[in-house]
Amino acid sequence: MAAPLEILTAPLPAETDPGDIDAYLAGGGYGAVRKALKSMSQAELIEEINASGIKGRGGAGFSTGMKWNLCADRFPRYLCANADESEPGSFKDRLLLESKPHQIIEGMIITSYALGINLGYIYIRGEFFQIIDQMEAALADARKHGFLGADILDTGYDLELYVHPGAGAYICGEETGLIESLEGNRPYPRLKPPYFPAAIGLWGQPTIVNNVETMAQITTIVDMGAEAYKAIGSEEDTTGPRLFGLCGHVNKPGIYEYDSEVTLRELIYDAAGGIRDGNRLKGVIPGGISAPILTPEEIDTPMGFGALGKLGSMGGTGGIIVMDETTSMVDALLNASSFAAHESCGQCTPCREGVPWMNDILRRIRNGQGREEDLDLLLDVCKQIHGHTVCVFGQAPGVWPVRTILVKYWPEFRACIERKELVVPPLEESYLRPDQYEHIPPVPGNFRLKTEEADAAG
Numbered sequence: 334m335a336a337p338l339e340i341l342t343a344p345l346p347a348e349t350d351p352g353d354i355d356a357y358l359a360g361g362g363y364g365a366v367r368k369a370l371k372s373m374s375q376a377e378l379i380e381e382i383n384a385s386g387i388k389g390r391g392g393a394g395f396s397t398g399m400k401w402n403l404c405a406d407r408f409p410r411y412l413c414a415n416a417d418e419s420e421p422g423s424f425k426d427r428l429l430l431e432s433k434p435h436q437i438i439e440g441m442i443i444t445s446y447a448l449g450i451n452l453g454y455i456y457i458r459g460e461f462f463q464i465i466d467q468m469e470a471a472l473a474d475a476r477k478h479g480f481l482g483a484d485i486l487d488t489g490y491d492l493e494l495y496v497h498p499g500a501g502a503y504i505c506g507e508e509t510g511l512i513e514s515l516e517g518n519r520p521y522p523r524l525k526p527p528y529f530p531a532a533i534g535l536w537g538q539p540t541i542v543n544n545v546e547t548m549a550q551i552t553t554i555v556d557m558g559a560e561a562y563k564a565i566g567s568e569e570d571t572t573g574p575r576l577f578g579l580c581g582h583v584n585k586p587g588i589y590e591y592d593s594e595v596t597l598r599e600l601i602y603d604a605a606g607g608i609r610d611g612n613r614l615k616g617v618i619p620g621g622i623s624a625p626i627l628t629p630e631e632i633d634t635p636m637g638f639g640a641l642g643k644l645g646s647m648g649g650t651g652g653i654i655v656m657d658e659t660t661s662m663v664d665a666l667l668n669a670s671s672f673a674a675h676e677s678c679g680q681c682t683p684c685r686e687g688v689p690w691m692n693d694i695l696r697r698i699r700n701g702q703g704r705e706e707d708l709d710l711l712l713d714v715c716k717q718i719h720g721h722t723v724c725v726f727g728q729a730p731g732v733w734p735v736r737t738i739l740v741k742y743w744p745e746f747r748a749c750i751e752r753k754e755l756v757v758p759p760l761e762e763s764y765l766r767p768d769q770y771e772h773i774p775p776v777p778g779n780f781r782l783k784t785e786e787a788d789a790a791g
């Protein structure tokens with residue numbers, strides 16, 4: 334049984350206001366900034382982050398050290414901490430923003446110093462009204478104490494950090510959409526390449542976009558040292574502590590901190606107290622709504638990015654959505670698809686037209702008006718969208734949930750079409766086992782049920 338951690342989630346002393354800088358300082362806060370700015374060179378810091386093996390916590394699991402190393406050799410450079418957190422099922426950034434604002438600010442100062450950045454932004458989801466005010470206050474306190482502004486801690490290093498509230502659009506979390514929004518434009522994502530932010534970002538300058546949890550983890554790495562950090566979790570897969578947010582049909586929804594070796598089963602049944610009413614598990618989305626669903630047979634997987642990737646899913650944001658046997662997978666997918674249809678920014682045709690089209694098809698299946706050809710049509714539309722869009726949105730929340738929920742719960746969708754009503758079949762009859770279909774999602778291509786004829790034909 335994996336042991337819970339209390340590194341990022343270490344409780345504050347009773348009655349402490351998380352934004353109170355004096356309490357934070359009394360607990361050793363801003364020690365990592367002092368250590369970095371006073372005793373480490375920029376090159377040493379970058380090496381420390383490389384050595385820690387940290388992968389970004391924004392969803393893609395991209396190596397933070399590698400991203401920093403890709404920063405083009407031009408100045409000025411900018412930092413954007415991504416606090417747009419809008420992925421359904423994800424709420425770990427909100428917890429950190431509420432409970433550890435100074436740890437995030439520390440990480441931003443260290444990152445900026447390491448990369449020679451003098452101006453940074455924290456882009457916060459528009460609906461987080463209270464957090465926006467709290468973060469403004471925390472930045473003002475950090476400035477008052479000499480951790481921001483000119484000549485920080487008498488080192489000659491200058492840095493300003495500002496809060497930039499979003500306006501509530503999911504696409505502003507995509508790093509180039511975020512940059513467009515910061516520039517005051519409509520947040521249409523940019524094509525990558527050439528617009529990898531580390532090369533051509535904010536106002537055309539090299540820009541590091543990192544998730545806010547990644548920022549908080551930078552503080553942890555400098556505090557504990559890269560060696561100790563990478564001893565947590567798996568060096569081959571994902572190092573450091575991870576925050577997992579469990580929601581849906583578990584008895585104790587919430588944020589749990591473990592290393593990446595913890596299995597989905599342990600998170601659901603041990604950490605989150607199992608499934609409501611003693612019901613059986615039907616499906617679990619392991620990393621925010623974009624992450625391909627896993628069936629009950631697939632939950633003994635460790636939660637590392639690589640381990641989940643091998644199952645055709647992904648670690649994503651660590652937002653885990655648990656669905657029990659009473660769930661209609663048709664309804665669940667319609668729900669996910671309605672979100673995607675609403676949030677498509679509309680810039681490119683396959684996503685703008687295809688995602689709402691799939692939503693229409695799913696709605697008619699749910700309403701008992703599904704047509705014989707609808708399931709193949711859905712997979713065909715998935716194929717037309719996948720890889721044909723400006724940004725990953727088209728495939729991440731657009732295609733992957735449709736492709737994987739549809740393929741794995743094929744019998745349930747068929748039952749709804751055949752019986753012309755919403756049907757929730759008994760658990761055993763609702764989903765396919767991995768050996769019953771071809772093409773592991775989310776690999777593009779047509780799905781085909783395995784039949785004796787197909788097997789005979791090779």
Ligand SMILES: Cc1cc2nc3c(=O)[nH]c(=O)nc-3n(C[C@H](O)[C@H](O)[C@H](O)COP(=O)(O)O)c2cc1C
Nearest residue numbers: 389390391415417418419506507508543544547725
């Ligand atoms: C549609 C879409 C929405 C995204 N939303 C967020 C978000 O809310 N927060 C976030 O940190 N990353 C989000 N990302 C990922 C960012 O583009 C980027 O990879 C991330 O901020 C990098 O941080 P990291 O390297 O620390 O993981 C989103 C990506 C896509 C395609």
Ligand code: SF4
Nearest residue numbers: 678679680681684722
């Ligand atoms: S894929 Fe969708 S969200 Fe991304 S740019 Fe195209 S229309 Fe916008």
